[in-house]
Amino acid sequence: MRAARLSKPGVVEVSHVAIPEPGAGQVLVEMHFASICGSDVHIVFDEMHNPDRLGKPGYPGHEGVGVVVGGESERFPPGTAVLTVPAGDRGGCFAEFQVVDESQLVQLAPGADLRRMLLAQQLGTTIFAMKKFIGRRERPRVAAVIGAGSAGLFFLQQVIRLGCEAVVVSDRNRERLAAAKQFGATETVLAPCGSVVDAVHELTGGFGADLVIEAAGYDACRAEAVEAVREKGTVGLFGYPERRGSSPFPVERCFRKSLTVEWISKTQAESGLASFRAAVERIVSGDIEVDHCLTSMHELDEAPMAMQLARDHGGGAAKVGFVLAAGAAELQVEMTNGDEL
Missing domain, CATH: 3.90.180.10 (Medium-chain alcohol dehydrogenases, catalytic domain)
Known part of the structure; x- marks a missing residue:
């Protein structure tokens, strides 16, 4: 072969x-x-x-x-x-x-x-992640997604279907941001010339987003997520680590803002592969593009x-x-x- x-x-x-x-x-x-x-x-x-x-x-x-x-x-x-x-x-x-x-x-x-x-494989991992990001917490009114690759665009579709009123999406690529607009993003930010933190704060009057999802896999993006989220908000960290061992992360800011920070891995270990099965169903039904x-x-x-x-x-x-x-x-x-x- x-x-x-x-x-x-x-x-x-x-x-x-x-x-x-x-x-x-x-x-x-x-x-x-x-x-x-x-x-x-x-x-x-x-x-x-x-x-x-x-x-x-x-x-x-x-x-x-x-x-x-x-x-x-x-x-x-x-x-x-x-x-x-x-x-x-x-x-x-x-x-x-x-x-x-x-x-x-x-x-x-x-x-x-x-x-x-x-x-359905990639979508399944984001469905699994959303279970942790939302949990029993109130559904977000304002969200941000950092990274508009396949995972980021799947997250965008899901938060919109949850009834999120406004979603800011950032990425380094104009074509991906155009897709985000088509899927309902309220505002898009072209990095690094634009700041997702500034965009979220301007949209919310300085309050911050209820949920910020990092789907790019870079330390700088994880730091942006912490700055863009509101006090007592949720940061969902989906992106892969940049390196082995320790990495810089704004622990003090998380502490001062009293944040919930959820890390995602091991979707494959979920009982019954439930999120992957749900992904298949959502693609077949047309619920997720x-x-x-x-x-x-x-x-x-x-x-x-x-x-x-x-x-x-x-x-x-x-x-x-x-x-x-x-x-x-x-x-x-x-x-x-x-x-x-």
């Missing part, structure tokens, strides 16, 4: 490798589509990788969708379409085939649009370029992903049948 892999820090290579064999409790999935997570960018370029996984086929990809083609599973027999949701440090979906534990699969309906279902995340899809052989593109904020795209060989065949059938892509 063809597989991309992180051969050494900062270097992604594509080559032919043996198709893996599933063990007990595992299945072999022929991957159709995969996408690059922000955490993958940190893993590749910021030495956040798992040393034991360096050089493994498909690593660090963990956002994927495909069809089961092997294994002894009664729950997922061959021909079953699945969303693959392994933990980030166990992913291998940047390859034409991937072995996945049964416990890390979500079954999809026969005939499901696998391109759109691909986004995902097509904007499918505009920058590439062949697997372009993996080094695609990873650099993701590092450069997608070149304006909300998401960067891959069409594997099986996915390309699926798209060709759709084109032959006259379906709209």
Whole structure:
């Protein structure tokens, strides 16, 4: 099979490798589509990788969708379409085939649009995050989202559906901010020339937002989130760490403002993979729009370029992903049948 892999820090290579064999409790999935997570960018370029996984086929990809083609599973027999949701440090979906534990699969309906279902992985992590960000607290009247990639735009759609009256969104890319406007952002801020903190304070008369979600993965953005939120408000930290070990964080400001700060990880460990299942349902129902995340899809052989593109904020795209060989065949059938892509 063809597989991309992180051969050494900062270097992604594509080559032919043996198709893996599933063990007990595992299945072999022929991957159709995969996408690059922000955490993958940190893993590749910021030495956040798992040393034991360096050089493994498909690593660090963990956002994927495909069809089961092997294994002894009664729950997922061959021909079953699945969303693959392994933990980030166990992913291998940047390859034409991937072995996945049964416990890390979500079954999809026969005939499901696998391109759109691909986004259920990223959407699921944001649904899981919103459960913690909101909890039993009052729903926010004013919110801010820092980072308008796929996760940030999913957060934006969710807070609007919660009845949030005003949402400020910031990003470094004009195209992403244009998408945020289309999804209902009250105000957008182009960083770094504009300040999300100033925009929120101006909108609220200096009071601050009830909820600020950091979805970019940078220390400076986490500090902005603390400054933009109101006293006794909630800061939701979704972005991946920039580095291993300690990082700067405005602890005193959090203390003085009496903030609730929620950190998000381990959606894959949630009982029953509930948030991923909810994501599938919300995509199928049309409650959450995902097509904007499918505009920058590439062949697997372009993996080094695609990873650099993701590092450069997608070149304006909300998401960067891959069409594997099986996915390309699926798209060709759709084109032959006259379906709209």
